Each structure stands twice: as structure tokens, then as C-alpha cells.
Amino acid sequence: MYxxxxxxxxxxxxxFFILTQTSSFAQSQTPNFDMAYHTTLNLNFKASKSIxxxxxxxxxxxxxxxxxxxxxxxxxIFSEDEERFDILKKNESERLKQLENTSxxxxxxxxxxxxxxxxxxxxxxxxxxxxxxxxxxxxAYKITEDNIENYPDFKLNFKTMxxxxxxxxxxxxxxxxxxxxxxxxxxxxxxxxxxxxLSKESTPFTLEATLISxxxxxxLLEQHEEALENLKNNTSxxxxxxxxxxxxxxxxxxxxxxxxxxxxxxxxxxxxxxAPLLFEYxxxxxxFQGGMYNQAKTHYLAYINQFKGRNQLxxxxxxxxxxxxxxxKNTSFKQYWEEAKTTEGATSEADKxxxxxxxxxxxPNFKLLQIRxxxxxxxxxxxxxxxxxxxxxxxxxxxxxxxxxxxxxxxxLKSNYAEAxxxxxxxxxxxxxxxxxxxxxxxxxxxxxxxxxxxxNEQAKAYFNKVLEFKKHPYKNSLDSKAKIxxxxxxxxxx
Numbered sequence: 001m002y003x004x005x006x007x008x009x010x011x012x013x014x015x016f017f018i019l020t021q022t023s024s025f026a027q028s029q030t031p032n033f034d035m036a037y038h039t040t041l042n043l044n045f046k047a048s049k050s051i052x053x054x055x056x057x058x059x060x061x062x063x064x065x066x067x068x069x070x071x072x073x074x075x076x077i078f079s080e081d082e083e084r085f086d087i088l089k090k091n092e093s094e095r096l097k098q099l100e101n102t103s104x105x106x107x108x109x110x111x112x113x114x115x116x117x118x119x120x121x122x123x124x125x126x127x128x129x130x131x132x133x134x135x136x137x138x139x140a141y142k143i144t145e146d147n148i149e150n151y152p153d154f155k156l157n158f159k160t161m162x163x164x165x166x167x168x169x170x171x172x173x174x175x176x177x178x179x180x181x182x183x184x185x186x187x188x189x190x191x192x193x194x195x196x197x198l199s200k201e202s203t204p205f206t207l208e209a210t211l212i213s214x215x216x217x218x219x220l221l222e223q224h225e226e227a228l229e230n231l232k233n234n235t236s237x238x239x240x241x242x243x244x245x246x247x248x249x250x251x252x253x254x255x256x257x258x259x260x261x262x263x264x265x266x267x268x269x270x271x272x273x274x275a276p277l278l279f280e281y282x283x284x285x286x287x288f289q290g291g292m293y294n295q296a297k298t299h300y301l302a303y304i305n306q307f308k309g310r311n312q313l314x315x316x317x318x319x320x321x322x323x324x325x326x327x328x329k330n331t332s333f334k335q336y337w338e339e340a341k342t343t344e345g346a347t348s349e350a351d352k353x354x355x356x357x358x359x360x361x362x363x364p365n366f367k368l369l370q371i372r373x374x375x376x377x378x379x380x381x382x383x384x385x386x387x388x389x390x391x392x393x394x395x396x397x398x399x400x401x402x403x404x405x406x407x408x409x410x411x412x413l414k415s416n417y418a419e420a421x422x423x424x425x426x427x428x429x430x431x432x433x434x435x436x437x438x439x440x441x442x443x444x445x446x447x448x449x450x451x452x453x454x455x456x457n458e459q460a461k462a463y464f465n466k467v468l469e470f471k472k473h474p475y476k477n478s479l480d481s482k483a484k485i486x487x488x489x490x491x492x493x494x495x
Contacts, residue, residue: 036051375410
């Protein structure tokens with residue numbers, strides 16, 4: 001039962017976790033708290049610990065304890081260092097005990113208890129401790145429920161509850177019974193409403209709600225322009241490393257890998273910034289999508305050689321091999337390809353996709369993969385040129401249908417909706433030829449988004465419901481979640 005829970009949580013929880021930890025300094029009434037908080041968000045964990053040790057307290061009750069916990073959790077999320085996890089995990093219970101034993105009466109106490117429970121739940125899920133991770137989310141939900149009852153006017157309760165409601169509300173219908181067993185209830189529309197309302201408040205945590213909403217708009221609703229506009233209006237010019245991470249993720253999701261690459265490169269070049277190794281991987285991805293294979297290879301190798309975790313290593317080795325292939329280096333291509341095959345895959349979508357490609361009986365069509373990644377990164381000219389050079393007579397039936405799907409995506413992303421709809425319909429009409437492929441359900445999903453854009457909600461609902469009918473394909477959890485949230489949003493607008 002809990003393994004199913006982990007599957008859908010893993011779809012989008014981890015990026016959201018990082019963005020729940022971002023703060024603003026404008027007209028701050030909590031300078032001590034913000035000083036320690038900001039240093040942690042810059043991912044300078046040693047400096048943050050030093051600041052905390054010099055502070056007797058912060059303006060927020062037990063705020064110093066919260067920042068100390070955040071320091072540990074962000075370090076683990078970014079490093080995936082299992083040795084550090086074994087050392088630091090005991091701090092959760094110690095800090096919760098301090099909060100439970102304090103004589104201070106404040107809504108912040110249970111707010112911090114819930115946040116710490118939620119943060120460590122995400123860490124436990126990331127490190128494979130599924131049962132305790134799920135139970136931690138349940139505890140965070142219940143603590144927040146009680147705090148709302150005791151302090152109904154305390155707005156920050158709805159930051160925690162809003163995110164949990166969106167997460168639980170995105171669970172596919174066939175797994176909702178698990179939430180019922182755990183006594184949990186999700187509501188995407190209500191969760192989004194809470195987050196957007198909180199973004200209008202003036203607190204040290206206000207920006208967090210805005211950024212969460214932006215990620216939901218981008219990752220779950222695919223409303224990338226709205227998400228980027230929110231970022232533009234609500235992030236500072238001097239971004240912390242956490243803000244760079246969030247902004248880069250949304251830019252890449254919005255098919256603007258070039259802008260993401262600029263942000264990431266600047267962060268990595270900043271000697272004082274202490275950018276995490278994950279930035280090396282993200283920069284490599286952005287460069288790889290744009291066909292800059294020598295540069296991409298350098299950053300993939302930096303990630304491979306230094307990262308202590310497991311995620312993205314299989315994908316990185318596969319991409320290094322592909323860089324060598326596109327550069328015409330056949331000997332090193334074969335070497336890296338074999339290394340990628342024997343690298344243990346992890347839980348990330350990138351590694352799962354790499355496992356599927358590497359596990360196939362034959363080598364993939366690298367020209368088709370080049371087109372796919374160029375479209376993902378927003379390098380539409382590169383993608384169009386690559387498509388025009390294809391000899392369709394040499395493609396298999398499956399590859400011909402894939403090209404139709406890629407052309408549909410390209411037309412859609414360039415806002416040529418009529419052409420995109422015609423191509424998507426060609427893809428969906430061949431469901432019997434493309435068994436267990438994500439091309440069909442994702443085509444229906446994208447057709448739904450186009451109909452939403454055209455204000456045809458009824459037709460959009462029909463397409464989103466079609467997505468949920470597909471029982472097995474590589475991105476089922478992700479696509480089902482997006483379809484379900486889109487349906488909930490339409491229903492909420494119609495109420």
C-alpha cells in the first residue's frame with residue numbers, strides 16, 4: 001500500500017519541498033530570523049550554523065530551532081549523502097521534543113512541528129524510508145488541522161495545509177482509498193486557494209506561498225507563462241541558491257533551457273555561492289538540449305565524479321555517451337553506454353527513462369532523441385532542422401508515429417494550435433499501434449490544455465478524462481496527476 005503512495009508523491013513533491021523554504025527581506029520585522037534563514041537558503045550550511053550558535057533567540061518563537069532543522073534537511077535533499085542522513089536523522093525527534101516541551105504558547109509552535117514533520121517526511125521518502133515518510137505526512141496534516149482549530153486566524157497554517165491538500169488531491173482516483181485509510185483528505189482547488197491567499201499576506205514566509213503556486217502552475221497545470229510572471233514579480237535580483245534552483249526548474253519546464261543555463265552558470269561561477277552539485281546536472285541538461293555537447297559532457301562528468309547520492313547518475317552517464325555519439329566519438333560512446341547500462345538506476349523520472357532506453361534490445365534512434373530533447377529545451381529551430389533532415393522511408397512505423405507526436409508538440413509550443421490539434425488527433429487515432437506509449441495519453445492531455453486555452457471547458461474535460469483511461473505507460477502517475485488537477489480546476493471554476 002505505502003509503495004503506491006511513494007510512487008505518486010515522488011512525481012512532484014521534491015521540487016515543491018525546496019521551494020517551501022524561501023523568504024523575503026523587504027521591510028522585515030524579524031531581522032535575526034531572516035539573517036539565519038537567508039544564509040541557509042543560500043545553501044551555506046556551515047555559515048548558517050555559525051550564525052545560529054551566536055543568536056540566543058530569534059523574533060519568532062523557536063525560530064532558531066526551525067532554521068537549524070531546515071539547515072539539516074536542505075543539506076540532505078541536495079547531497080543525498082546516506083552517511084550524513086544516518087548522522088542527522090536523530091535531530092528530528094530531538095527538535096520535536098523541544099517544541100512539545102516548551103512552555104511558550106504560540107501558534108508558531110505547532111506550525112513548526114508540522115513543517116518539521118513534513119520536511120523530514122520528504123527526506124525519508126527520498127532515502128527510501130517509505131512507511132515513516134508517509135506517516136510523517138499524515139502527522140503533519142493532523143498537527144496542522146489541530147493548529148487551525150486552536151488558532152483559526154493564524155494564516156501560516158494554510159501554507160502547510162495548502163501544499164498537503166494539493167499533494168493529496170493529486171492522488172489518482174484508484175489510490176484515494178489509501179488516503180481514506182490514513183484519515184487524509186486532498187482538495188487541489190482548496191489548497192491552491194489557501195496558497196494564493198497567503199501570498200497576499202505580509203509575513204517572513206509570504207513569498208513561499210507565491211513560489212509554491214508558481215511551481216504548481218508550471219509542473220501540474222502546465223501554465224508556464226503564468227508561473228514565470230509570478231516569478232518575475234516576486235523574486236529578487238540577488239537570488240539565493242534556493243531561488244536559482246526554483247527559477248531554473250520552472251524555466252526548463254517552460255521550455256526555456258537557455259535562460260535556465262544562464263542562471264545556473266552564473267551560480268556555479270560564483271565562488272562564494274556554494275552552488276550544489278545538482279546545478280552541474282541541471283546545467284548539463286540545458287546545454288545538452290541545445291546541442292552543446294562538449295560543454296554538456298563537462299558538467300555531466302563533474303556531477304558523476306562528485307555526487308554522493310544515486311539519482312540522475314544513470315541518466316548522466318547515458319547522456320555523456322550520447323554526447324560522444326553526436327560528436328562522432330564511437331569508441332568512447334560505446335564505453336559510456338556500457339557504463340550507463342551497469343549503473344544502478346534510482347527513483348528519479350530521468351533515471352527511469354534512462355533505464356527504459358538502455359534496457360531496449362537495440363540502440364535507440366538518436367536523431368529522434370535529439371529532436372525530443374531540443375523540443376523539451378525550447379530549441380525549436382534546432383528541432384525543426386533535425387526533423388527536416390529525416391528520411392521517413394528509413395523509419396519504422398513506430399518512429400513515424402513518434403515524429404507525428406514530436407511535430408504536434410512543436411506546433412503546440414509555437415502556439416500553432418490548429419496544426420497541433422490535427423497532429424495530436426493523428427497520434428490518438430493510432431492507439432492500437434502504440435501500446436503502453438505515453439504519446440497517446442500525453443496527446444490527450446495537451447489537447448485538453450489547448451481547449452482550456454480556447455475556453456472550451458467541456459471538450460477539455462473530455463480530453464483530460466481520456467488520459468485517466470490509460471492503464472499502463474511510463475509516465476502514468478505524472479500524467480494522471482496533471483489531468484486530475486486540471487479537472488479539479490475546471491470543476492472549481494464552474495462552482
